[in-house]
Structure formats: C-alpha cells, structure tokens
Amino acid sequence: MRLTVYLAGEIHTSWRDEIKQQAKDLQLPVDFVGPMEDHDRSDNIGEEILGEQPDKIFKDAAASSLNNLRTEILMKKSDVVMALFGEQYKQWNTAMDASAAVAFGKPLILIRQENHHHPLKELSRKAHVTVESVDQAVLALKYIFE
Template structure:
C-alpha cells in the first residue's frame, strides 16, 4: 500500500506508533499485531466507499402490491424480481374476490343485512392490509380499467399518509382521472416491467435500456448542463 495512502486512512494512533516501534525493544510479534490491526482498519475504510460506489443492498426490501386482482401484473413483477435476483419480499392483500367478500361471514357467522356482512369482511381484511402496509418499504398500487378501484385509491392515500414510497401502475388512459393520486407517487408506471426496473434501480443502481430507444438524449445534451454556479 503506498505510504501516502496509508497516511490518509491509517488511524492516527496507528501512525503515531510507527516511529516508536523502530526504537522500541518490544517483541516483533507485538509490533506485527499492532500493524495488522491498523491495516485491517485501513482496508475496511478503503473498501467501504468502493462497495457503496458499486451500489447494491444487503437489506431485504418489503414491497406491498395493492390494487386490482383480475390480471397477472403481480405475477409479472414477481417473475421479474426473481429473474434479477433482487432482495425483495413481495406481499399482497387476499386476491380471491369471493374469499375477501365472505371471510367475515364464514368465520364469524352470516348476517341478514348486506352492510353488516360487508363490514365483517372489510374489517377482517383490514387486519392484513393495514399490517402489511405499515410494514412495507415500498407500496405499489395498480389501477385497472375494468373496475372502479376504490380499495386501491384508499390504500394509495393511506401509504402517502404513512410516508411510504408509493409507485402507481395503470394504463395511460387513466392518467387524468388519477392525477391527484399520481401527484403523491414517487414513480408512475404503465407496465409491470417498469415497476421491476424501478425496484432494480433503487436497490442496485442498475438502469435498463432507455424506454425511448435511440431517440433518448441525456439531459446535459438535450437541456444543457444545469445552472451555472453563481
């Protein structure tokens, strides 16, 4: 290791020992142990920035997949996460429409009135959804075109209120209707694969090929290099 680099990263107490070691009569083994300890610390200090530079994450990211249950968007995200070996744990609400409607009546007994029946199911489902939303690092909310997604809108608002990182997913045709919801999102995606790309980037720092293909122009070339220093 170059002497200048050693001087930069070696702990101050270690550097102060070097001249004294030369004049000391202490056993060589003791000097070697002290040097080894200092170099170990220096190696760690040098390695840490390098590890950070290359991105990556040792944590497991908890991602809650909320929203419509009538298409395969969850499976597509799960497949993309698996193919890229991302450290992600995917969670979701109960995706069986019939089970989520009837769970309260099945477990606690039927009701004569529809509002009471619905309330039993809704509050029971809320045990799961509230717990997973609170535990999530990232919340992905999918809005479908076929059904009005009241639950999805509620969970998107809940996520923002709890300061969760929100990603919305929907067809371009819904952009106007969801503009207020999207204003609270940190990313707005049109395809499930884009969600995987977002997760890949924020976790590992990897970027996909530009969505605009050969038409993509970096911002420095398209709009200039930013404000000049005052």
C-alpha cells in the same frame, strides 16, 4: 438488504405474477405481500370469523373490517407499495390502498396507463414515482438496489 413490497390493486388479473416473475428473473432481494387474492375468502371472512350476518350490508361490513385490518398491518410492515390501476375493473380499492400508503408515509410506485393521467393526477403527484407499465415499475424497484 431485502425489501418487502405491498402489491395494491385489483385481484382479478395476473399483474402480480408478472411483477414477481420479473423480480425473480432480476434476482431482486424482495418479498411480496398484498391483499387477499381469493375473492370468495375475502368476501366471506367476516362471517367465517364473526358468524352469520343479518344481511349483505352487514356481511360486507364484517369482511371489510377484517380485510382492512390485514391490509393495514401488511402495508405498514412493507418498505414500498406498488399500486396498479388497471383497465378492466373498477379501481376503488386501489385508490384507497394508494392513499393509505401516502398517509402511512410509505414510498409509492403508482402504475397507471397514460389514459388515466387526468383522473389520477393528484394521486400521481403524491406518489414517489408514477409509471405506465409493470415493466417500468420493476425497473424502478431494481434501481433501488443499484
């Protein structure tokens, strides 16, 4: 059995690479998908497909429509979602993706440090499991195959 794992969360740090490497080291039969990690492409895809927009708000709206389409399709085709709430960046997209996973009925592994316990308490209760590190998330994934 192979699983597809959607990696939701900020795109500016290497946390996805850590998960992919650990899964590879453990020889887990998983494939990973996630949001567009090329920030410029994500921001400009609306104009690339739909043409130049009249202002930044319309540009963002066009890009968001296409990014939401991509995210929904990949997430719905995934078997499990891992959502990381990091320390360095605002985490609005992570919250949206984790909530979407819950709404889609996707198993959710929520990764958040202890200091995020209170602000994420409701979302943590909706997740199948909440962990505090990437290492713990990979071990939770590994347990599925035992």
